[in-house]
Amino acid sequence: MSFNLEIISPQQIVLNQDVDLVIFPGVEGDFGILKNHMPFLTYLRLGLLYIYKDKKLIQSFIINGGIVEISDNKCSLLTEDITDSKDFKIKDKEDRIERLKSKLVSKFYYA
């Protein structure tokens, strides 16, 4: 009872495999997708994404927004900001905040 899940980010195709169940952090609450879902389009909030296969959790991601499209037993997730929860480190995010802050300063400097 599996369907194809494709996770695409601007940098790469993060995942493309057959799965049984995906739980998305939808904008109006979490929702799970199984096989033979009707055509569906929604977007996501910041949260956790769980992927199950053979009744086991095989992977989870931390995701900051994205768009989910489901049609013909194919589920596509487009997201700009996704991290495997195994690789998630608070420090990376703090670094990124610092980087963005310093960019703001240098922008004003140039203008």
Next chain:
Amino acid sequence: MPSLKDLRNRISSVKSTKKITSAMKMVAAAKLKRAQDNAEKTRPYAKKMGEIVDSLVKNTKNQNFKFGEKKENKKNILLIICSADRGLCGGFNSSIIKFSKKLSKENAENGYNLNYIFVGKKAYFSLKKNCKDSIIDYFSDIANPSIKFELASLIRDKILELFLKNSIDECHLIYTKFNSAISQTVQSMQLLPLKNIQEDNIEKKSQSYDFEPDEEVILNEIIPRNIAIQIHTALLENLASEQGSRMTAMDNATRNANDMIDNLTLFYNRSRQALITKELIEIISGAEAV
């Protein structure tokens, strides 16, 4: 006529120039490969996003969503000009600058106000005198070490803010489309407002989606993302074009340096021979005179 020493110096200086240009060519070729790879990696995302937006906009019933054409006369136009941070890449920067100047002139003649956002140093430094007060923003060093998606989002946020505040009525992105390593074309792409979609292939796969929360909210969520990815792909194409252009320019320069070295060496040998012959004649005629 230059002395032999002058010629020798000249040859060695051309040789060292040749070394630099051929090294730059090699570096550009490596960077081009990487830039092309990056551009290709973005393609699936852009393609999927395009498909979703297409099928959405085709099936939508409400025609007056907020990123569409405005009813009032357009007055303010925003140009986003993407160029390189460095020179020595043939006609790459100058063709962007020329194109931008032409476009600005046409629009100014039609009575529109122009605003600018610059990405990349070269166009900024050569155009900033012409458009002092109308520069909204300027970004540089974007490809160091690689183009981040954050930058595209940043530009997107900026233009959407201006568009929704009615500060601008139209937004164009000027960049160089990468055809191949030796051919690139400067072109402009309209980001905002969204063009009215052609109704020719409307029957093609018109799925009726279930929306959550509803169609309009999703449209307003998805269109900014689509704009960001358009900007991002344009920046990546621009980088690939820059490297391709630099590669060909440096290839030409290396070839020209080779020709120059050949000519100079020939000239050098000739004058050396002439000098020897002259000295011999002097000695022989001196000996005959004795």
